[in-house]
Amino acid sequence: MKRIGVFICHCGINIAGTVDIEKLTSQIKEYPNVVHVENYKYMCSSPGQQLINQQIMDKNLDAVVVAACSPSLHENTFRTSVQRVEMNPYNCEIANIREQCSWVHDDKQIATDKAAKIIKSMVEKTVLDEPLMPITVPVNRKALVIGGGVAGMQAALNIANNGYEVILVERESSIGGHMAMLSETFPTLDCSQCILTPKMVEVDQHPNITLITYSEVVEVSGFVGNFKVKIKQKAKYVDWEKCNGCGDCITECPINTPSEFEQQLGERHAIYRPFPQAVPNKVIVDMDECIQCMVCQVFCPTDAIDFNQKDSIVEQEVGAIVLATGYQLYSLKNLPEYGGGEIEDVIDGLAFERLLSASGPTQGVVKRPSDGKIPQDVVFIQCAGSRDPENHMPYCSRICCMYTAKHAMLYKHRVHQGRAYIFYMDIRSGGKDYEEFVQRVMEEERVVYLRGKVSRLYEEDGKVVVCGTDTLTRRNVEIKADLVVTATPIRPIEDIDQLSKLFKISINQNGFLTEAHPKLRPVESLTSGIYLAGCAQAPRDIPDTVAQASGAASMVCALFSSDQLYHDPIIAGVDEDLCSGCGICVGVCPYSARTLNREKGIVEVNEVLCEACGACSAACPSGAAQQRNFTDIQLKNMVKAILG
Amino acid sequence: MSEQKLKPKVAFYWCASCGGCEEAVVDLAEDILDVVEKIDIVFWPVAMDFKKQDVENYSNGEIAVSFINGAIRTEEQLEMARLLRKKSQLVVAFGSCSHLGGIPGLANLYSREDLFDTYYNKLPSNDNPRKILPLTETETDKGTITLPEIHRTVKALNQVINVDYYLPGCAPPPDLILNAIQAILENNLPPLGSVLAPEKSLCDTCPRKDSKPDKILIKKINRISLTEIPPDKCFLAEGVICMGPATRSGCGERCINANMPCRGCFGPTSAVEDQGAKFLSALTSIIDSEDEQEIKAILDSVIDPTGLFYMYSLASSVKRKYQDFK
């Protein structure tokens, strides 16, 4: 017979207010296998824990049941505590008589009876609980960071500076992400590239970072500490070993095509690098545009052009993964009310960043796309698709209030006589020095803030007529603008669905990667060993992106700080004497933890992959797949105890 | 005669069964002669002329072992089972009906009244204009004649008496019977309550197991009568319901070798309580669809789920009584 002690917590009046603790105590005393029952005001307090440990020693207890709050809160507390007196933590169980009992009842009699049943059923489980040892897993102390925007770079640098190897995979040919496109950054107005490029170079030169650009991860297997990934390196048609980045080929290429980096406002060639400070400083050929005239081959001093190059796959083994795939802007095509992308002088925020940028297509002179004239009246439309659950995105993109203020200010700095109007719903400037920044724009820069929505706009006589309402003065406003800049929503990358399937992590209804807990675990995904950083998780500005990336990096470093990991031993095993190798459980396991060993004629479990979901236990027609400490017999006994 | 005394006394009895189990004993062929050499058959109504009185005359525990086949459906069967229990050191439930209720157990889907009405009134081959139904007592001019009462619920043997061992199968195969008798004679028995057959389910010994794909997932349920299955292919992987994964092995794969899927007569493994429910749970786990409508359509294509999944084990399932099905 097992010697079980039951410890009932009052939780102040949280439990004791509804449950008759004394009556409960005497009821449980009689139950088989229970050799000691005691109650106390706060079991989770240090005296409470000590009391339990004392009784474990005095009464020589084999197991304890703590009747208290939800195990999600204090299971860990008590399991850790009992280890101090050499009890196996898995012989300590929690009977939840608060959330599942006292909080949801007001009749004392009923609540007390129910509490007794809950405790009895937990005693039944405990009777058959086995002592378990955590499963140890070796850790491959090498990280994979996906996305080379500021988030990915920050995470990679942090991890690398802690002495661990990092592989940074970026799908464009250069790292930098969106920050490389920005002109100056709010609220301090430092030049974005000036603060970013040193980081890009550091990434490139860091001995612990392997940069793999123009590449994407196509396959992921394994588990925390032991992931295997396949990375597809797209054909660049240039041998990067040889390319020295001189750019001679670029100047000679006869093809011109709109540049993605310049938001189609400037051009690039068929052989190109996205921007002059690209890292790595290498060129690629855009085969869709290339006419194979071979001029580049002639001019290349290092003979780097290789039109026979093919996509290739490299395999890597890593212990942790940081997803920092960033964002894209919601296309203007989705906003017919704002011209649907058809009106040349209606542009989005990133395009305006390029017009403001000293290295942009207009060298920082604000010229409108249609005729290159300097616009005198510029209308900025905030929430152009954000906070619009009926038609577009329900959420707030968080950074638009700030960058629109910045845009208006930078425009006024460039075009002193120009007039800037901002349509807004309300201003959200919650950030360090942000409100002050917006006030400066309103007051010193004399930007006209109009509270209201733009109902429509149309082209007329070389102008864009913007019709809206100013709800503060309750007047309809019509502005004949030379240029309209829309703050369109921040969206996750186009193929976020595929990414989420590839890495088996979930996304929310808007497509952003889901964190393990919105408050307490903001940089972890629900798959252990995979962390999140930057706009891939939610829209955010650079300071928040960098902070989160550093958070993710420190989680990775914490993981790498020991050479072994511990995995919860509550997993579903295989009873080799019962398993017939029917294979039914194999296809059922969502974590691919089970495989059929045809030679042995049984199924084998990769214990580290098992997340104890129980799907196999339900499916196994032989009863061979039992979850440890949640066996069929235990569950049956628990149900019996509850049904009385 | 004195030598005879040392031979263990053995009884065979049949309850609600088809006679196949008796046949199985006879089927031991020459081997039965060896067996008969070593034992003293003291009761076997189907083969030899014994009366209840003969059993009553033995003292309690004098019979070494009683093999009882068939489910318990009538008062007479109950009475005999109890009597044999009292007189025997060991009772072995012999065959599926005794072990699990067997096919007679499917009668628990209906009430006794419905069954009588169907059998005595409704069946087209019946001619019963006065709607006479069997009664336990009937007055005639020659006095009262009696019939044993038909119970409301069909039961497995262990639901009415203590059973020491189980010999599974419809009918139990000769090698298992001989092994069991051998074990009894040599007093080399597993723990009480054991099923005298291997622990693992049928897939373990199935000659088709090598054809299994790495993951069994099915999109369509095929009926064996309408599907051609190559003789070496796993039935389940081909979408044909085969109870093998949920059924104890030891049968000699007789059905499988005759190109018929397993129907479950050996019952579940020792770790499973309800064979049909377990199989249902396994089957629903391998349906290859995420779409609720599609899943429903696939499962609806099983014509008689209860009859199929509980063909042999309904009477010993969790929902075992006919009242449960009303």
Ligand SMILES: Cc1cc2nc3c(=O)[nH]c(=O)nc-3n(C[C@H](O)[C@H](O)[C@H](O)COP(=O)(O)OP(=O)(O)OC[C@H]3O[C@@H](n4cnc5c(N)ncnc54)[C@H](O)[C@@H]3O)c2cc1C
């Ligand atoms: C108009 C505008 C103005 C802004 N101005 C400011 C400002 O002034 N101040 C400020 O603080 N913030 C500003 N921001 C916000 C800022 O751009 C973001 O906070 C920051 O860029 C987020 O960085 P990130 O690394 O998360 O994403 P990104 O910069 O989008 O980087 C993601 C990277 O991942 C790569 N990638 C994506 N998918 C994959 C894949 N599957 N495999 C490999 N690589 C992949 C992408 O190519 C990209 O390089 C502005 C934003 C906009 C739209």
Ligand code: SF4
């Ligand atoms: S082949 Fe011609 S078009 Fe293609 S990259 Fe070379 S120069 Fe340009």
Ligand code: SF4
């Ligand atoms: S379902 Fe059960 S019996 Fe079948 S292979 Fe898996 S563990 Fe073994």
